[in-house]
Amino acid sequence: MPALVLLGAQWGDEGKGKATDLLGGSVDYVVRYQGGNNAGHTVVVGDQKYALHLLPSGILSPECTPVIGNGVVVDPSVLFSELNGLNERGVDTSKLLISGNAHIITPYNVTVDKVTERFLGKRKIGTTGRGIGPTYADKINRVGIRIQDLYDESILTQKVEAALDGKNQLLTKVFNRRAIEVGKVVEELLSYADRLKPYVADTVLVLNRALEDDKVVLFEGGQGTLLDIDHGTYPFVTSSNPTAGGACTGAGVGPTKISRVIGILKAYTTRVGSGPFPTELFDEDGEALRRIGGERGVTTGRDRRCGWFDAVIARYATRVNGLTDFFLTKLDVLTGWEQIPVCVAYEIDGKRVEELPYSQSDFHHAKPVYETLPGWSEDITSAKSFSDLPKNAQNYVKALEEMSGAPISAIGVGPGRDETIEINSFL
């Protein structure tokens, strides 16, 4: 019953694709359990590079069944364009399964996302503008549209009416926009129904049966721990639960079924969008991390904010996810620094604090307390085992492991698929 959860331990963009590559052909099901097309990861197969936003990475392995769970929000037009793009390149996408309970990102959810951000001005969240937050808001307000609603026109019309009643008041009276017509929305949504139909399934049943049959199921989190709606840097977060518990609710699998929780941890820290980030660098080092690490968003093309490794955050990720392992990525990006600062604690109002403060105001005031570790200058991209790494790189990894509270079971030492050191197998 190997059920693994793979999730970002920081603010997303830790390089999950690497871990999926490592698991390779041994996975039977890859499941997305939250988020939508706000995620983005690049997967390299042979000499082909694929940028995926909504589809689980398993879509590229012929032997694997990719699943979009009930906790995901789906923009059908984005789904189809991603599927078309893959089909044009000869990828068979027919095994995809989508939960009938997954919510649909409607055109009005995208409109509301954009106008709300504009309205917030300098207080904006810095969302990806894909309608994610408003779609989850509709879900919680019980006026969401689910995939299964596309197969009952009368129910769909009633639900769109209910959703638009309040929104049109808001759009016309507060945001000074035109009202959205129910009929047009229903027509657009119905146009997706036939093409979606073959993929729609009772994914909860499928996944639980697969686990009973001892299949390997990989739950792939989008975004990262600090962007979690409950456990992240609220309100500068996404609107779902990328943390490990989200895999249970977002896929309908009980916590007793999860055998391993792997946190993807970048050897330094990045974040996109607004919100606090204690180790953020505004100097040449930050610029160098961005340049060498290629820190630009796959989904939005925005430059990522960059900073040194933050062990307080890593410890927090271990705790809230119950991490069993870390996959440390992008260690090669740090090659060439003589000294590498690592944040080991924070100073808040003159006091040293070892753990992430629960108070948002305290976190905003947190100043990093750094320890400096000696760097290395040797190229590490061809290292195949831990002992191939220069002593200082080994010590850097060991120090991070000790501070972060879970074993580092794999290390990414270069962008290539095989540029990974495996220490403990994930299966």
Ligand code: IMP
């Ligand atoms: P939303 O998910 O579009 O609502 O955006 C909310 C916050 O999450 C913003 O700060 C986004 O930049 C951030 N975010 C959303 N998806 C990702 C991701 O895949 N990687 C990193 N940040 C993300």
